[in-house]
Amino acid sequence: MTMLDNERLSGQNRLIDDFGAYFESIGFQPIAGRIIGLLSVSDREELSFDEIINRLKISKGSASVVLRRLVSECRVAVVESGRRHYYRLNQQNLFELLDEFERMCDSVRYLLNTTIDLKTDKESSNAKYFNQIINTIDRYKTSMATMRQAVQTI
Amino acid sequence: MTMLDNERLSGQNRLIDDFGAYFESIGFQPIAGRIIGLLSVSDREELSFDEIINRLKISKGSASVVLRRLVSECRVAVVESGRRHYYRLNQQNLFELLDEFERMCDSVRYLLNTTIDLKTDKESSNAKYFNQIINTIDRYKTSMATMRQAVQTI
DNA sequence: TATTTAGTTTAATCGCGATTGAACTAAAAA
DNA sequence: TTTTTAGTTCAATCGCGATTAAACTAAATA
Numbered sequence: 001m002t003m004l005d006n007e008r009l010s011g012q013n014r015l016i017d018d019f020g021a022y023f024e025s026i027g028f029q030p031i032a033g034r035i036i037g038l039l040s041v042s043d044r045e046e047l048s049f050d051e052i053i054n055r056l057k058i059s060k061g062s063a064s065v066v067l068r069r070l071v072s073e074c075r076v077a078v079v080e081s082g083r084r085h086y087y088r089l090n091q092q093n094l095f096e097l098l099d100e101f102e103r104m105c106d107s108v109r110y111l112l113n114t115t116i117d118l119k120t121d122k123e124s125s126n127a128k129y130f131n132q133i134i135n136t137i138d139r140y141k142t143s144m145a146t147m148r149q150a151v152q153t154i
Numbered sequence: 155m156t157m158l159d160n161e162r163l164s165g166q167n168r169l170i171d172d173f174g175a176y177f178e179s180i181g182f183q184p185i186a187g188r189i190i191g192l193l194s195v196s197d198r199e200e201l202s203f204d205e206i207i208n209r210l211k212i213s214k215g216s217a218s219v220v221l222r223r224l225v226s227e228c229r230v231a232v233v234e235s236g237r238r239h240y241y242r243l244n245q246q247n248l249f250e251l252l253d254e255f256e257r258m259c260d261s262v263r264y265l266l267n268t269t270i271d272l273k274t275d276k277e278s279s280n281a282k283y284f285n286q287i288i289n290t291i292d293r294y295k296t297s298m299a300t301m302r303q304a305v306q307t308i
Numbered sequence: 309t310a311t312t313t314a315g316t317t318t319a320a321t322c323g324c325g326a327t328t329g330a331a332c333t334a335a336a337a338a
Numbered sequence: 339t340t341t342t343t344a345g346t347t348c349a350a351t352c353g354c355g356a357t358t359a360a361a362c363t364a365a366a367t368a
Contacts, residue, residue, distance in 0.1 A: 011272050043274050059328045091283045092242055094290050101255045118165050120197050120251040129245045136248050213358050
């Protein structure tokens with residue numbers, strides 16, 4: 001039950017676009033997502049600048065800019081060899097996704113808390129609702145801290 | 155220790171812009187976030203179309219479009235009275251934030267899973283890393299299901 | 309019925325980020 | 339030293355979503 005090379009290739013291309021779409025949805029440039037996708041799906045896990053622009057059919061300019069950003073954000077690592085640069089996915093903290101979500105929860109918590117502070121009537125319908133959400137967020141964070149420990153001690 | 159009216163008003167205005175920025179960061183139009191902010195912070199929790207456009211200094215056109223979207227997404231509820239429309243925040247499911255995050259986790263899980271499927275070498279460094287992330291996501295979901303029940307049975 | 313009012317629709321504009329192309333730089337190769 | 343190559347920089351463009359203004363509709367009011 002082996003996969004044909006052309007199946008694999010077209011599967012990869014589709015997936016690279018899916019990566020692009022997903023990363024675009026969380027605020028990246030489409031090209032950034034496609035590069036991450038390529039570095040994720042390709043069998044050789046370290047690719048040169050040239051390989052990247054040829055496979056994705058993007059200009060040197062955008063590749064240069066986007067790769068610099070990805071490297072500065074520690075999503076991609078670069079290795080220089082001769083005058084070539086090779087790129088590979090940087091395997092970050094497993095909880096990166098969760099970290100980002102927790103930061104989002106913190107923003108919401110701050111907004112709702114400040115909102116309640118500004119309310120004349122702390123018992124208003126919205127004030128009560130916001131308090132419930134804050135409560136849920138706090139429970140969530142406790143719950144997550146526990147889970148992180150569990151995962152880390154395996 | 156009471157807050158002056160003008161303090162409250164300027165605090166509200168600042169917070170409304172913070173809501174705008176936050177909602178913009180998660181993919182809404184800035185105006186959508188500011189409307190949600192206004193409906194959240196204002197003491198009267200039900201405001202007319204006119205009150206909204208006057209307080210936020212936005213055009214009837216954008217207010218109309220954005221409010222229609224917010225209503226269709228059930229973020230805002232509308233009450234018609236005479237020929238006026240009144241809007242209030244729709245108090246959604248407490249877990250809305252978490253629901254959205256879980257959908258995001260599902261997308262990532264799908265991308266990584268499909269990526270592994272396409273790999274020739276399932277033991278490659280990236281394949282192993284992706285498997286760890288998938289594992290963490292699965293643990294996260296279990297953990298969340300438990301927490302939701304705990305919150306709901308209080 | 310005529311008028312006023314609340315909100316909708318839509319064409320036009322504005323601003324901005326993503327992308328490209330081409331000139332440019334620095335370093336390796338010849 | 340000259341040439342080639344890899345990648346960078348940056349001005350120009352492209353496309354698109356957000357916003358507005360103004361014409362328009364429908365319903366309430368006079």
